[in-house]
Structures are given as C-alpha cells and as structure tokens.
C-alpha cells in the first residue's frame with residue numbers, strides 16, 4: 093500500500109452510488125424517530141452522532157467538520173465525556189465555533205448509556221442549543237469514547253458516524269460490532285499512521301465491506317490538509333437529503 097498515493101486506497105470514500113447523489117437517490121434522509129419539526133413548525137437541524145473507541149479521532153473529526161462548514165451552515169455541537177468537559181474544552185480552545193454553540197454533557201457513567209438508553213440529557217442539550225442560538229442546520233453529537241458496541245438512539249440522532257483508527261490495528265473492521273457494521277458512515281482515521289503500525293488499509297477496506305455491504309467507508313488523515321474531505325462529502329449529501337425531504 094503506497095500511502096503517498098491516497099488514490100490507491102481501495103475505498104478512500106466508497107458509496108454505493110456517489111454519482112447519483114444529486115439525482116435524488118440520497119440515502120434515507122433520516123432514520124430517526126425524533127420529531128422533525130420544532131414547536132414553531134420549522135424543520136429542526138439534522139442531527140449527526142459520532143461514536144467510536146477512545147482516542148480514535150472523534151473530537152478531531154468534529155473540529156474539522158466545523159472548520160470546513162461553519163461559514164456556510166449554522167452548526168452546534170454537544171460533547172459527551174464521562175467525568176469532564178475535556179472534548180468541549182478542546183473545541184472551545186481551538187475556537188472551532190463560538191462558545192454558545194458548544195455544550196458538554198457529563199455522562200457520569202458508561203458513555204453509551206447517555207446516547208442510547210437514557211438520552212434525556214443529550215436531547216435537552218440539543219433542544220436548548222436550537223432555542224438559544226436560533227435555527228440550526230446541523231447539530232453534531234459526539235459520544236464519549238467507548239468500545240465497538242456503542243450506537244446512538246434513533247430518538248437522538250438522524251444519522252451516525254462511527255470513527256475507528258488504524259492505530260488500533262487493521263483487524264478492527266473484521267471484529268465487527270454494531271458501530272462498524274451498521275453506522276451510516278464508517279470513518280477509518282489516522283491513515284498517516286498506517287506505515288508506523290503496519291496496518292494494511294486494503295485489508296481494512298475489504299473487511300469493512302464484508303461487515304457493511306454497500307454502506308460507505310471514509311479513510312481519513314486529519315493531519316493532512318483537507319484530510320476531512322470524504323466526510324464533508326458525506327455530510328453534504330445527508331444535508332441535501334434532509335433539506336429535500338423538508339421541501
């Protein structure tokens with residue numbers, strides 16, 4: 093695998109039919125069970141959850157999405173940490189969004205509980221953001237770092253991104269689990285580290301395809317300029333579907 097030629101990645105960003113993305117064949121605009129309109133009748137923001145193992149790059153992905161899209165979209169972020177506000181503080185320190193657009197939820201327990209079983213604190217945080225900073229286009233909900241079983245409740249988010257990284261070893265996609273197998277987008281991050289840890293991106297792409305069928309996979313390196321591009325393409329597609337469904 094030649095890492096200096098990213099186009100040789102078997103599926104740097106594979107989607108069943110990327111060419112049809114603008115021709116109405118979007119992925120389902122939402123699989124969420126949450127109401128799609130706000131009390132005043134306007135459509136609420138698209139909510140995207142980001143989950144994945146500890147340290148895989150969830151916060152870095154959220155930061156990169158915000159930096160890339162904040163000039164054209166109204167964005168807010170909810171972070172979840174077990175005991176601290178570490179992730180929110182990172183986003184604030186790096187000024188990826190104005191402070192009033194970032195809220196931290198301290199889960200005080202297994203992170204997956206707050207995004208799957210008792211979503212009340214997260215729902216409240218999202219709804220407060222919509223009320224205080226006005227109509228939003230996109231809300232990113234970052235889970236605390238967990239294991240391969242964490243998934244979001246469909247009552248909380250409309251779509252889920254699961255972030256793993258190559259430093260965890262190229263066997264991770266093969267291990268499966270609901271995040272790897274069913275997330276709307278699987279991100280394999282830190283591809284720049286592949287040569288250092290002996291991870292084979294081709295094997296990861298092949299195993300991800302076995303686990304996920306036609307669901308998309310994005311290979312990212314957030315240390316590279318525009319390394320977030322494949323994720324941005326996917327987010328834009330989801331937003332287009334969301335907006336089209338509202339029309």
Ligand SMILES: Nc1nc2c(ncn2[C@@H]2O[C@H](COP(=O)(O)OP(=O)(O)OP(=O)(O)O)[C@@H](O)[C@H]2O)c(=O)[nH]1
Nearest residue numbers: 145146147148149150151152237281282313314315
């Ligand atoms: N080399 C490299 N490092 C990265 C990349 N993305 C993130 N990192 C680094 O990996 C570390 C963890 O990244 P985070 O974004 O904090 O990971 P996280 O998943 O939010 O971590 P938790 O919230 O603790 O679960 C940080 O030191 C990042 O700078 C990448 O693409 N390449």
